[in-house]
Amino acid sequence: MSPSNKMELPNAVFHLLISMLFLLVHHVSSQRSTYIIHMDKTSMPKAFSSHHFWYSSLLTSSKSVSQNADKSEPKLIYTYDHAFHGFSAVLSTDEVESLKNSAGFISAYKDGVAMPDTTHSTKFLGLTSASGLWPASNYGKDVIIGIIDTGIWPESPSFKDDGMTEIPARWKGACNGGEDFNSSLCNKKIIGARYFNQGGRASNPDREFKDSARDDDGHGSHVASIAAGNIVEGVSFFGYAPGTARGVAPRARLAVYKVLFFGAAESDLLAGMDQAVADGVDIISVSISSRAENLYESPFAIASFGAREKGIMVCTSAGNRGTRGVRTIFKGVPWAMVVASGTVDRWFAGTLTLGNGKTITGWTTFPARANIRNLQLVYNQTSSACDSPDFFTDAPPDSIFICNLNTGNADLGTVMLYQPGTNVRASIVITSTTAEIFRSTSFPEPGVVITPEEGEEVIRYASTSASPTATIDFQQTILGRGGPRGVPALSDDSSRGPGVSYERILKPDIMAPGVLILAAFHPQLMATRIGRNIDLSSDYNLISGTSMACPHVSGIAALLKAAHPDWSPAAVQSAMMTTANPLDSNKQPIKDLEGIEASPLGIGSGHVDPNRALDPGLVYDASVQELVNLVCSMNFTRNQTQTIIKSSYRCLNPTADLNYPSFVALIRAEEIGRTLTRRFRRRVTNVGNGAATYKVTVEVPVNTTAVVEPQTLVFRKKNETKRYSLTIRYKADIEIQHREGAVIWIDQTGKYRVRSPIMVSAAADNFE
Ligand SMILES: *[C@@H]1O[C@H](CO)[C@@H](O)[C@H](O)[C@H]1NC(C)=O
Numbered sequence: 001m002s003p004s005n006k007m008e009l010p011n012a013v014f015h016l017l018i019s020m021l022f023l024l025v026h027h028v029s030s031q032r033s034t035y036i037i038h039m040d041k042t043s044m045p046k047a048f049s050s051h052h053f054w055y056s057s058l059l060t061s062s063k064s065v066s067q068n069a070d071k072s073e074p075k076l077i078y079t080y081d082h083a084f085h086g087f088s089a090v091l092s093t094d095e096v097e098s099l100k101n102s103a104g105f106i107s108a109y110k111d112g113v114a115m116p117d118t119t120h121s122t123k124f125l126g127l128t129s130a131s132g133l134w135p136a137s138n139y140g141k142d143v144i145i146g147i148i149d150t151g152i153w154p155e156s157p158s159f160k161d162d163g164m165t166e167i168p169a170r171w172k173g174a175c176n177g178g179e180d181f182n183s184s185l186c187n188k189k190i191i192g193a194r195y196f197n198q199g200g201r202a203s204n205p206d207r208e209f210k211d212s213a214r215d216d217d218g219h220g221s222h223v224a225s226i227a228a229g230n231i232v233e234g235v236s237f238f239g240y241a242p243g244t245a246r247g248v249a250p251r252a253r254l255a256v257y258k259v260l261f262f263g264a265a266e267s268d269l270l271a272g273m274d275q276a277v278a279d280g281v282d283i284i285s286v287s288i289s290s291r292a293e294n295l296y297e298s299p300f301a302i303a304s305f306g307a308r309e310k311g312i313m314v315c316t317s318a319g320n321r322g323t324r325g326v327r328t329i330f331k332g333v334p335w336a337m338v339v340a341s342g343t344v345d346r347w348f349a350g351t352l353t354l355g356n357g358k359t360i361t362g363w364t365t366f367p368a369r370a371n372i373r374n375l376q377l378v379y380n381q382t383s384s385a386c387d388s389p390d391f392f393t394d395a396p397p398d399s400i401f402i403c404n405l406n407t408g409n410a411d412l413g414t415v416m417l418y419q420p421g422t423n424v425r426a427s428i429v430i431t432s433t434t435a436e437i438f439r440s441t442s443f444p445e446p447g448v449v450i451t452p453e454e455g456e457e458v459i460r461y462a463s464t465s466a467s468p469t470a471t472i473d474f475q476q477t478i479l480g481r482g483g484p485r486g487v488p489a490l491s492d493d494s495s496r497g498p499g500v501s502y503e504r505i506l507k508p509d510i511m512a513p514g515v516l517i518l519a520a521f522h523p524q525l526m527a528t529r530i531g532r533n534i535d536l537s538s539d540y541n542l543i544s545g546t547s548m549a550c551p552h553v554s555g556i557a558a559l560l561k562a563a564h565p566d567w568s569p570a571a572v573q574s575a576m577m578t579t580a581n582p583l584d585s586n587k588q589p590i591k592d593l594e595g596i597e598a599s600p601l602g603i604g605s606g607h608v609d610p611n612r613a614l615d616p617g618l619v620y621d622a623s624v625q626e627l628v629n630l631v632c633s634m635n636f637t638r639n640q641t642q643t644i645i646k647s648s649y650r651c652l653n654p655t656a657d658l659n660y661p662s663f664v665a666l667i668r669a670e671e672i673g674r675t676l677t678r679r680f681r682r683r684v685t686n687v688g689n690g691a692a693t694y695k696v697t698v699e700v701p702v703n704t705t706a707v708v709e710p711q712t713l714v715f716r717k718k719n720e721t722k723r724y725s726l727t728i729r730y731k732a733d734i735e736i737q738h739r740e741g742a743v744i745w746i747d748q749t750g751k752y753r754v755r756s757p758i759m760v761s762a763a764a765d766n767f768e
């Protein structure tokens with residue numbers, strides 16, 4: 001359940017396995033499980049003074065008609081009333097069946113397991129005190145970000161409230177004290193702290209849950225400090241990434257909802273989001289994975305809909321399942337902003353200096369200043385594959401050993417395993433398969449990773465010089481250089497679209513920094529390791545994942561909300577998406593860490609550009625009724641639809657053509673060989689100052705025609721709205737799974753470029 005940045009089995013996976021095991025065991029010993037029940041609140045009989053009493057009475061009567069011989073009672077866990085209506089309870093299948101006959105019952109499904117996906121980035125994003133979004137938003141002053149995660153380590157200097165003003169009177173939340181968490185630990189930065197563990201407890205009765213918002217993992221503190229950490233000078237990760245830590249919105253407030261203990265129950269996630277809505281947060285940030293495939297069974301999707309209804313923007317992580325050519329984004333939620341993870345322009349180096357004076361900046365995160373100076377450099381062709389421990393013991397004393405991983409079966413982890421206790425004092429690791437190395441801080445032995453080209457030069461020197469030597473200087477940080485590719489690059493583990501739960505809205509929406517991000521951490525847990533058994537802890541940790549990308553976008557959303565209090569969540573999202581950059585530092589389309597073009601299925605609209613998002617020119621807005629119309633078009637049963645939209649809305653005008661700032665045209669299996677036409681209608685609102693004329697440029701996907709009508713939009717004043725349509729025609733061929741293009745509206749002064757990607761993609765039933 002901790003960020004999956006380690007090379008060993010990620011804790012998240014481990015915890016998930018453990019909790020699944022508990023769920024299984026529990027399931028065998030009793031027929032009861034936790035269910036989440038959705039109710040139509042308008043059906044509540046007048047006799048009940050509150051929904052809580054109504055739900056309790058339903059539970060009691062479900063028991064009395066139950067045939068279940070087992071003596072245990074149905075048990076109410078939570079009642080929900082803000083993000084959606086209903087409750088969760090431990091029930092037998094008979095009791096669930098009985099509840100289905102109650103007036104107002106809409107749907108019931110079993111509680112699932114959720115888990116977390118697991119600072120220089122503000123500068124990389126171009127945020128500066130001199131101009132742009134930071135000063136325009138007063139650094140996010142008074143915007144409240146709800147963090148749904150593993151809790152918080154409130155003593156971290158990132159959560160000090162220096163420079164923060166009084167808590168806004170509109171805040172309705174609370175700081176709940178608990179085990180190892182005195183409520184006096186909250187301040188003007190952390191204005192709320194609550195915990196939700198009853199669902200987890202019901203599914204794992206044998207485990208101990210701390211009744212507290214105390215972060216016992218580090219993930220929650222890391223994520224919270226990325227979004228809105230205060231300014232802390234002089235931090236680093238064992239000498240790497242030294243500098244000032246600051247959140248994206250350093251003057252925004254944090255409200256913390258701990259729902260992740262070891263593997264979270266989705267009922268707890270739902271309770272946290274429901275409470276955040278009730279407390280009055282402005283943004284909800286959820287760096288948690290959920291594998292629900294149907295929107296109407298996904299607590300995250302349902303609660304996000306409820307949040308959007310109340311004007312709250314929800315940002316979430318795309319997930320860390322990779323992989324090019326596979327649909328791995330489960331959260332295809334049209335009303336939440338789904339964030340992919342990319343690299344920043346920072347390189348952690350060990351400078352390798354050869355005896356002949358030549359220097360190479362290799363990659364390392366070895367967490368100390370190892371003294372590797374003028375040692376014998378050894379290249380032995382027979383043993384350079386480094387895939388046997390004997391090769392290391394056979395090396396001459398106090399040597400630097402060259403390992404060419406392209407010639408054998410070893411990887412960096414193998415080298416790190418074989419090296420300790422041998423004659424080898426440091427390794428020079430030559431490898432071309434490196435994507436994973438550049439997002440991990442696991443580097444327990446002295447060494448550097450270099451490219452095959454650099455390797456050739458080192459080998460040549462080591463094989464021709466009479467007495468080759470080398471020196472390595474650790475703890476170097478080089479800015480302006482990213483991984484081996486352009487910057488940013490899409491992280492290889494960032495999940496890819498189209499969304500599994502809904503594919504007709506392009507997901508992910510956007511990419512943000514998520515690789516080796518420095519932020520606050522649990523100071524008493526292992527941050528990294530030296531050798532096999534020296535665990536090191538740190539107040540600040542470098543962690544990678546879409547979990548880290550998501551709070552960057554939540555922080556930017558907070559800044560935009562502060563700068564434009566009248567913008568809807570859809571407008572804030574549109575501003576970020578239409579100004580995102582699809583190109584990297586080489587002005588080439590953003591690639592993944594393996595050098596393959598990432599496409600909107602990996603990066604959405606592109607890399608977030610906060611200063612441009614401040615003033616996007618046009619926005620694609622969407623009302624709650626339009627989201628309802630979208631849900632109504634999804635061909636769900638009446639009850640499935642009601643589970644999401646609740647009783648306050650009706651399906652009057654179902655349409656899948658949501659006013660969204662991106663386009664996806666799908667090819668279904670049965671359509672192969674045909675020529676398809678898709679028409680999209682869109683509406684843009686002028687949020688620039690005064691009159692403006694926009695002309696369209698269309699980047700047409702290969703072998704496709706794309707026509708925009710009209711081609712010019714004339715706005716006479718601010719806030720005016722204009723409509724246009726995009727019609728694309730394409731041959732549904734099998735060979736070409738994805739083609740991309742864009743619709744770009746450019747105003748006559750050239751100041752605004754409002755860009756929306758077009759993706760022609762295979763549909764789920766036709767995905768390779
Ligand atoms: C759908 O909801 C109605 C009440 O709104 C309920 O009577 C019915 O049993 C539900 N149907 C299913 C299949 O759950």
Ligand SMILES: *[C@@H]1O[C@H](CO)[C@@H](O)[C@H](O)[C@H]1NC(C)=O
Binds near residue numbers: 182183184
């Ligand atoms: C919580 O902190 C306050 C103020 O520091 C202190 O007076 C109180 O005793 C503490 N409560 C507990 C339970 O430790």
Ligand SMILES: *[C@@H]1O[C@H](CO)[C@@H](O)[C@H](O)[C@H]1NC(C)=O
Binds near residue numbers: 380382390
């Ligand atoms: C090269 O390595 C092999 C395997 O460890 C060893 O047997 C051999 O003696 C080494 N050669 C030299 C010149 O050191």
Ligand SMILES: *[C@@H]1O[C@H](CO)[C@@H](O)[C@H](O)[C@H]1NC(C)=O
Binds near residue numbers: 633634635656
């Ligand atoms: C819903 O059903 C209609 C009619 O069968 C069909 O045209 C449409 O594509 C379906 N929508 C989805 C989201 O499956």
Ligand SMILES: *[C@@H]1O[C@H](CO)[C@@H](O)[C@H](O)[C@H]1NC(C)=O
Binds near residue numbers: 702736739
């Ligand atoms: C475009 O169409 C031509 C002719 O059908 C085909 O050979 C080519 O592979 C297509 N290219 C792409 C990128 O779809």
Ligand SMILES: *[C@@H]1O[C@H](CO)[C@@H](O)[C@H](O)[C@H]1NC(C)=O
Binds near residue numbers: 719
């Ligand atoms: C534009 O709309 C916003 C929100 O509705 C409003 O606050 C603002 O005053 C409007 N501006 C103009 C120039 O009409």
